[in-house]
Amino acid sequence: MKANYDVVVIGAGAAGLFCAGVAGQRGLSVLVLDHAQTIGEKIRISGGGRCNFTNRNTSPEHFLSLNPGFVKPALAGYRSKQFISLVRDHGIAFHEKHKGQLFCNDSATQIIKLLIDECQAGGVEVRHPVSVAAIRAEGAHWRVQTQGQGDTLAGQLVVATGGLPVPAIGASAWGLDFARSLGLAVTPVRPGLVPLAFTGEQTAFFQGLAGLSAPVEIHAGSPKGVEPSYGQASFEEDLLFTHKGLSGPAILQASSYWQLGESVRLNWLWAALDDALGDGDVLAELFDERVVGRLNLAQILGQHLPERLAKALAEQVEPTGRKWAELKGKDRQAVLARLSDFKVTPAGHQGWNKAEVMLGGVDTAELDPKTMASRRHRSLYFIGECLDVTGHLGGHNFQWAWASGYACAHALKRMVTD
Numbered sequence: 001m002k003a004n005y006d007v008v009v010i011g012a013g014a015a016g017l018f019c020a021g022v023a024g025q026r027g028l029s030v031l032v033l034d035h036a037q038t039i040g041e042k043i044r045i046s047g048g049g050r051c052n053f054t055n056r057n058t059s060p061e062h063f064l065s066l067n068p069g070f071v072k073p074a075l076a077g078y079r080s081k082q083f084i085s086l087v088r089d090h091g092i093a094f095h096e097k098h099k100g101q102l103f104c105n106d107s108a109t110q111i112i113k114l115l116i117d118e119c120q121a122g123g124v125e126v127r128h129p130v131s132v133a134a135i136r137a138e139g140a141h142w143r144v145q146t147q148g149q150g151d152t153l154a155g156q157l158v159v160a161t162g163g164l165p166v167p168a169i170g171a172s173a174w175g176l177d178f179a180r181s182l183g184l185a186v187t188p189v190r191p192g193l194v195p196l197a198f199t200g201e202q203t204a205f206f207q208g209l210a211g212l213s214a215p216v217e218i219h220a221g222s223p224k225g226v227e228p229s230y231g232q233a234s235f236e237e238d239l240l241f242t243h244k245g246l247s248g249p250a251i252l253q254a255s256s257y258w259q260l261g262e263s264v265r266l267n268w269l270w271a272a273l274d275d276a277l278g279d280g281d282v283l284a285e286l287f288d289e290r291v292v293g294r295l296n297l298a299q300i301l302g303q304h305l306p307e308r309l310a311k312a313l314a315e316q317v318e319p320t321g322r323k324w325a326e327l328k329g330k331d332r333q334a335v336l337a338r339l340s341d342f343k344v345t346p347a348g349h350q351g352w353n354k355a356e357v358m359l360g361g362v363d364t365a366e367l368d369p370k371t372m373a374s375r376r377h378r379s380l381y382f383i384g385e386c387l388d389v390t391g392h393l394g395g396h397n398f399q400w401a402w403a404s405g406y407a408c409a410h411a412l413k414r415m416v417t418d
Ligand SMILES: Cc1cc2nc3c(=O)[nH]c(=O)nc-3n(C[C@H](O)[C@H](O)[C@H](O)COP(=O)(O)OP(=O)(O)OC[C@H]3O[C@@H](n4cnc5c(N)ncnc54)[C@H](O)[C@@H]3O)c2cc1C
Pocket: 010, 011, 012, 013, 014, 015, 016, 033, 034, 035, 036, 039, 040, 041, 042, 043, 045, 046, 047, 048, 051, 052, 053, 054, 130, 131, 132, 160, 161, 162, 163, 165, 166, 169, 170, 171, 172, 173, 174, 175, 355, 356, 357, 383, 384, 385, 386, 394, 395, 396, 397, 398, 399, 401
């Protein structure tokens, strides 16, 4: 029995297309199958339509996984500068926005074109929409049965079906179900990089501020969260008030660490500290009675935060509206303590339709970190978001798609002989 292709890749998203292009250019025969009418849809909607395609500073610290060391070999084997150089080779103009995040100047569709061009350069065949009916091991090969479009015999199988966010554009749990059907462990999944929802008084407070954005320091997670827990983290980013709750980069980052029942802690004084950029006890200087004694709290906060937010916060933590000089020392301390550790308790997240990533997935203990090959089935590989590897906001998730795809592509072997 002869395989038709060295490799069949299931999923023509970021990881699948990139892996296929590299493997094809290494001389392997590669077929990519995707069930979606249009491929690369998640890339198209990414980064607000401009695709934050990598981050100059990507490192293992930017990833959540129950096995945090797993990402190291793949990230070291394919660095962001390698993808940047590919983007340059394709003549795609880009810019750095914030903290190493790189975006296309024009459109995310340029990255989709890059991936398709790389596949073409490697002679890769991409077929879609094709629904996979079943895949089973047959001797040393994988028989891929499609619905109404025939069978294919593959020497190696790469699963690159991504995560569960945004089901309307093709997300499915197929990769996770397939892994389970072969006896591979899959860690519990939940939405990550997702806006948070609130109820009751907190909703009313946030709704009144909808549309405002402000810089905060945010803390989420706990060292002993309910398993599976990714620990705790803090970020300095902008927070956005919406009609449904809280969003913006600060909340999206925190949401990946937050678990139901926990509070998220906000430091509203971060904006003031950031403005000051000074040494020493900046807070004491900023709230020095000689400087701000004649102002009330709303006026002091209004120097660093949007006025409406400053007023709303002041009403919450110092409702008397007295001048700063009129407050006793211990009251001032209490005000500053509440502002720097302002707890909000989300009632939930806003679901898979609003999430950017999936936390959890195929257990990395099942895979070789150098090749992404299954330890139980050596000709089976999992890459991209369907693994229990999730990046922080900022281009790290695409960098993981490229790096895991590259590691896999270099491990794949030529099997079909003419
Ligand atoms: C709104 C939004 C914005 C984002 N912005 C960014 C950003 O700017 N920067 C960043 O780094 N990350 C961003 N991400 C995350 C990033 O898009 C993903 O992490 C990345 O696309 C994962 O790559 P992947 O190849 O694993 O999965 P995907 O790119 O999702 O590809 C999976 C492919 O598998 C196919 N598939 C699924 N099930 C089947 C099946 N049963 N049969 C056949 N095919 C199947 C799908 O149709 C899809 O084409 C964003 C995500 C969202 C939702």
